[in-house]
Amino acid sequence: MNIVYLTAITWHGLTRDADHYYFSFIEPFKKHSTDITLLYKVTAEHIKKFNKLCEDRSYKLGDKSSRFWSEIEGVNEALRQYKQHYPSANYLFKTGYYKREMGLIPARTLAGPSTLISRLNSLYEEIELVSHLDSPETKQILESKWLNIVKGH
Numbered sequence: 001m002n003i004v005y006l007t008a009i010t011w012h013g014l015t016r017d018a019d020h021y022y023f024s025f026i027e028p029f030k031k032h033s034t035d036i037t038l039l040y041k042v043t044a045e046h047i048k049k050f051n052k053l054c055e056d057r058s059y060k061l062g063d064k065s066s067r068f069w070s071e072i073e074g075v076n077e078a079l080r081q082y083k084q085h086y087p088s089a090n091y092l093f094k095t096g097y098y099k100r101e102m103g104l105i106p107a108r109t110l111a112g113p114s115t116l117i118s119r120l121n122s123l124y125e126e127i128e129l130v131s132h133l134d135s136p137e138t139k140q141i142l143e144s145k146w147l148n149i150v151k152g153h
Contacts, residue, residue: 020067023074039064106146
């Protein structure tokens, strides 16, 4: 079972000029693995945005950046790149805060066996819902189901 987590971090909405997102790939079961920051090649459109919205005007066409303008932009780039970095990965899960020591935790499934993605994401949505309803027993049951599906494949 080769799993990769995509972490998404943003200060969007928390500070005045924070309009971007940062993403990293993390392998939970590889102790000596290095996290990989998701980068993309800057386009003319990105340069216009940087010049208009940011004080950083040092970008040139083709430079690499880790600053994504939206969560979906970063997720789409991650889906394009993750197999280049992790060719044997079985799953790509997206989460916010994550540390390797956390091991396998339920998260949104971005890539994996096509027969399981919607089932895992439905369970994850239920886990999120019951987390907000303060139902620890139900949450634990749903998390266990999610983990068993992933471990069983």
